Amino acid sequence: MLDMELIRKDRDAVAAALAKRLDAAEVDRVLEEIQQLDRERRRLISEIDGERQRRKAEARAYAQAKRAGVEPQVTSDDGRKQVAELEAELDEVQARLRTTMSELPNLPAEDVVPGGKEANRVVKTFGAPPAIEKVRDHVELSRMLGLVDHERGVKLGGSGFWMYTGVGARLEWALINWLIERNIEAGYEFLLPPHLLLDSAGFAAGQFPKFYDDVYHLDKQSAPRGQFLLPTAETAILGAYQDEILDTTKLPLKVFAYTPCYRREAAGSHSDERGTVRGHQFNKVEIFQFTLPEQADAALEQMVNHAESLVEGLGLHYQRSLLAAGDSSASMRKTLDIEVWMPSTGKYKEVSSVSWGGDYQARRAAIRYREPGGKQTRFVHTLNGSALATSRLLPAILEQFQQPDGSVLVPEVLRPRLATDRLTPH
Known part of the structure; x- marks a missing residue:
């Protein structure tokens, strides 16, 4: 959720940032609607407060007249709205304002350029593509x-x-366990959250209402409050801390979770999306940080470097890309993708997206902090990243480490877990 005060004070800057993602004319229309609703909301609040003060004053005057033995003067309410009627109007306006605000994406960071995938920029490369004569x-x-x-x-x-x-299941489990151990070593607390989440968690993460249909929902009879299968552990981690005031001395708060992820993906027949590259259920380990605003830049760099260290630890060739505004998640201000090389297609595939959300998600989830000795609360900043998505790691390992005889070398860090250095055809 964007800051309403920022829209009031600097609408032009907000419009310019949103225009990196959305049509400029549509941005102006929506911001004008938001400001009209905001003005109406404030007018109704003022009218309600004024009406309450008037009634209090009349009640005091009535009581004083009674005590003085004077006949009280009663003011007619003809033509004047009742407080309950005004409050109902206010509730309707606030609901419309919240809905419209919730549909706006986050403001891209200054160094994030407009455009879609075509505007993504490679900012780092690790290693070189392996030389393979006959690629399978x-x-x-x-x-x-x-x-x-x-x-x-x-x-x-x-x-x-x-x-x-068989060994494929063992390799997948070895990857997950190795990633868990590495994330613990990096100072992240391990969580195993529920896979069924309430709709409030989807709203907090910024996935609802816009991407409501991208996940698997339980029917309303089974789940009257609304429940869905989590599309990523990010949603669960953020939702777990909804409506909390975090201890400033414990920030940044670093946690991670392993979960399967369930998504309504367009499972691919394209050559670069076959196999386990894209599907409706896959395994992922997700890291997450809640930080003070001034800690966010350092946290983003730390998380990117950590995710890259995992890919490097497996010995895989990869690149890092800074995503353009149109290719980033709507909830994020900035996203850096870590993409592994797939020799069979000559393309890179993302195994980690590390993103900074600013206070966008925290506003939706009401996650705050209070300065020591202070009374006012402020919103934390949130950051998340895959560390890592195994359904794409396994294809990259198979393709990058394949040998002419059809065998595949096992990454050194996984060999003790599989008790072998090579996978051989049956």
């Missing part, structure tokens, strides 16, 4: 090595699902 893709390799059963996955869940088998 990860789907072929996973079948040769008996790691993933795509056919039975579809039989169980339909298109966009798969099932890890």
